[in-house]
Amino acid sequence: xxxxxxxxxxxxxxxxxxxxxxxxxxxxxxxxxxxxxxxxxxxxxxxxxxxxxxxxxxxxxxxxxxxxxxxxxxxxxxxxxxxxxxxxxxxxxxxxxxxxxxxxxxxxx
Amino acid sequence: xxxxxxxxxxxxxxxxxxxxxxxxxxxxxxxxxxxxxxxxxxxxxxxxxxxxxxxxxxxxxxxxxxxxxxxxxxxxxxxxxxxxxxxxxxxxxxxxxxxxxxxxxxxxxxxxx
Numbered sequence: 001x002x003x004x005x006x007x008x009x010x011x012x013x014x015x016x017x018x019x020x021x022x023x024x025x026x027x028x029x030x031x032x033x034x035x036x037x038x039x040x041x042x043x044x045x046x047x048x049x050x051x052x053x054x055x056x057x058x059x060x061x062x063x064x065x066x067x068x069x070x071x072x073x074x075x076x077x078x079x080x081x082x083x084x085x086x087x088x089x090x091x092x093x094x095x096x097x098x099x100x101x102x103x104x105x106x107x108x109x
Numbered sequence: 110x111x112x113x114x115x116x117x118x119x120x121x122x123x124x125x126x127x128x129x130x131x132x133x134x135x136x137x138x139x140x141x142x143x144x145x146x147x148x149x150x151x152x153x154x155x156x157x158x159x160x161x162x163x164x165x166x167x168x169x170x171x172x173x174x175x176x177x178x179x180x181x182x183x184x185x186x187x188x189x190x191x192x193x194x195x196x197x198x199x200x201x202x203x204x205x206x207x208x209x210x211x212x213x214x215x216x217x218x219x220x221x222x
Contacts, residue, residue, distance in 0.1 A: 031208045031209070031210075033211065035213070041215070041216050041218070043213040043216070045210065045212060045213075048210035050208070084150055086152065088152075090208060095157070095164065096157075097154060097211055098154075099151070099152040101150075101151060102150055
């Protein structure tokens with residue numbers, strides 16, 4: 001099956017800092033999503049981004065499908081950004097959403 | 110106006126019992142899923158239904174049986190619960206079965222004692 005690797009596994013930020021999270025995948029994909037799992041366990045959709053660049057407020061994401069990676073940018077981080085960020089993909093011609101191991105982010109005030 | 114809802118939110122039960130988790134979506138989606146998140150936060154798909162037809166059935170013990178009475182509902186029944194079944198179970202839905210964005214419910218935390 002497809003492999004999805006996220007880095008770094010853990011990230012501690014001071015409030016106001018910027019950061020970049022990376023997702024590498026081992027095969028061509030036709031679906032890539034970024035999620036934020038908040039401290040209450042909810043999985044919140046951030047981006048549906050199989051290719052290209054999108055922005056939503058302080059968050060933006062870029063997927064370079066030909067090079068098999070995606071980046072999630074967090075700017076001016078806030079304590080509410082704390083939680084686990086997951087990247088998930090569906091392999092081209094596949095039908096299963098495969099998750100990476102997540103990046104645990106802690107934003108300190 | 111909750112998009113994907115699950116009940117119950119928490120479930121504590123003893124080994125050997127049978128329990129069900131219910132999921133409903135009001136997004137008009139055709140495809141619904143069950144995922145399991147283990148204690149290390151790893152998420153993995155268990156089942157998927159498209160218009161009430163099973164399309165994904167991962168290597169899950171046959172004690173787990175999904176049931177889809179209509180395309181807006183997908184329930185998960187678990188027989189003879191074991192300690193290792195303790196996890197958070199997420200329901201999700203999407204407009205179609207393959208490349209479309211998936212939306213997740215709030216999760217059901219199952220604890221087997």
